[in-house]
Amino acid sequence: MKENAKSKLSENYREAKHRASQQKLQPKSSGSGDILISVVVPLYNEEQSIKELANSIESVLNRIAKNRYEVIFVDDGSTDASLEKIKELHNKNQRFHCISFRRNYGKSSALQVGFAAAKGKYVITMDADLQDDPEEIPNLIKKLNEGYDLVSGWKKKRNDPITKILPSKLFNLVTSIVSGIRLHDFNCGLKAYRNVVVRRLKVYGEMHRYIPVLAYWDGFRVTEVPVRHHPRKYGKTKFGAGRFVKGFLDLLTVMITTRFMQRPLHFFGFIGVLISFFGFAVNLYLFIEWLLGKTYLTNRPLLLFGITLIIFGAQLISIGLLGEMNIKSLAERINYNIREKF
Ligand code: UDP
Numbered sequence: 352m353k354e355n356a357k358s359k360l361s362e363n364y365r366e367a368k369h370r371a372s373q374q375k376l377q378p379k380s381s382g383s384g385d386i387l388i389s390v391v392v393p394l395y396n397e398e399q400s401i402k403e404l405a406n407s408i409e410s411v412l413n414r415i416a417k418n419r420y421e422v423i424f425v426d427d428g429s430t431d432a433s434l435e436k437i438k439e440l441h442n443k444n445q446r447f448h449c450i451s452f453r454r455n456y457g458k459s460s461a462l463q464v465g466f467a468a469a470k471g472k473y474v475i476t477m478d479a480d481l482q483d484d485p486e487e488i489p490n491l492i493k494k495l496n497e498g499y500d501l502v503s504g505w506k507k508k509r510n511d512p513i514t515k516i517l518p519s520k521l522f523n524l525v526t527s528i529v530s531g532i533r534l535h536d537f538n539c540g541l542k543a544y545r546n547v548v549v550r551r552l553k554v555y556g557e558m559h560r561y562i563p564v565l566a567y568w569d570g571f572r573v574t575e576v577p578v579r580h581h582p583r584k585y586g587k588t589k590f591g592a593g594r595f596v597k598g599f600l601d602l603l604t605v606m607i608t609t610r611f612m613q614r615p616l617h618f619f620g621f622i623g624v625l626i627s628f629f630g631f632a633v634n635l636y637l638f639i640e641w642l643l644g645k646t647y648l649t650n651r652p653l654l655l656f657g658i659t660l661i662i663f664g665a666q667l668i669s670i671g672l673l674g675e676m677n678i679k680s681l682a683e684r685i686n687y688n689i690r691e692k693f
Pocket residue numbers: 393394395396397427455456457458461477478479480482540587588589590
């Protein structure tokens with residue numbers, strides 16, 4: 352019995368090793384294969400929408416890509432019958448694939464895994480809840496062919512509750528100002544990419560909201576086109592009100608890891624110098640009053656405020672310097688995005 356288990360184990364081991372060596376043999380996809388369009392669909396408990404969605408994706412892709420397409424569903428740990436629905440699709444059309452997580456990791460993780468698997472020259476992402484319209488895919492690709500690397504959908508007429516539209520407007524405005532990209536809608540599920548973009552993107556946590564920012568600061572040409580947007584037909588949204596607070600925190604992460612990644616002192620130091628300077632000015636004012644005999648410093652709480660600002664500013668500058676030491680030690684790992692080499 353024990354022997355049996357042992358031989359079974361070594362058999363499993365041999366099989367896994369064989370599979371690993373096979374995988375190594377397969378060329379890494381570079382987007383140049385015979386697949387023209389990969390559609391990546393992250394989904395979490397969307398059993399009611401899947402079939403309808405698949406039908407409309409299929410009809411569009413048959414038209415514009417013949418049989419040179421693939422659809423990759425990334426099942427983000429659904430607990431409903433989503434996986435079974437996708438299996439049915441796969442049995443009918445082998446161009447439908449699925450990667451299924453054992454648990455719910457979040458939309459960003461689902462996208463990242465879908466990106467890694469996408470072989471197409473063009474990669475399209477869209478939500479599974481029928482809010483995004485596959486009929487827009489040709490428009491997005493047309494725009495890519497005008498010389499862009501990423502085209503983001505813009506839900507110009509948005510079909511969502513007002514409680515979501517208003518905060519989202521604010522979110523987009525702030526992101527646009529802070530990131531320096533003039534887009535109206537950063538977080539539309541419907542986007543089109545050249546393959547090279549998804550090879551370089553690294554989305555994790557909830558960073559999917561900032562994909563256009565990440566790509567833009569990596570040197571890619573990013574734009575948007577208006578797209579049709581439908582109300583959610585089945586099920587409910589998977590993101591609550593907390594999305595906006597988290598979203599703004601993530602914006603800080605995005606800025607520090609893109610724009611300021613190689614010069615952290617410019618971020619922390621700039622704010623630090625401003626704050627310290629303000630503190631210094633406050634205390635200078637008090638000092639002059641004291642010199643002129645107008646006041647005792649003991650009864651001026653403003654003094655403490657000034658000192659606090661100076662200390663806080665100095666701390667920010669130190670944090671920036673620590674960041675600089677960090678980046679210098681990692682300098683050889685900086686990954687430059689190269690367009691061409693001759
Ligand atoms: N989604 C996912 N994992 C999650 C949450 C959402 O894959 O943890 C998918 C979801 O199934 C849908 C897409 O991400 O296909 C967008 O989600 P949702 O429609 O809930 O977002 P909203 O439209 O409300 O912004």
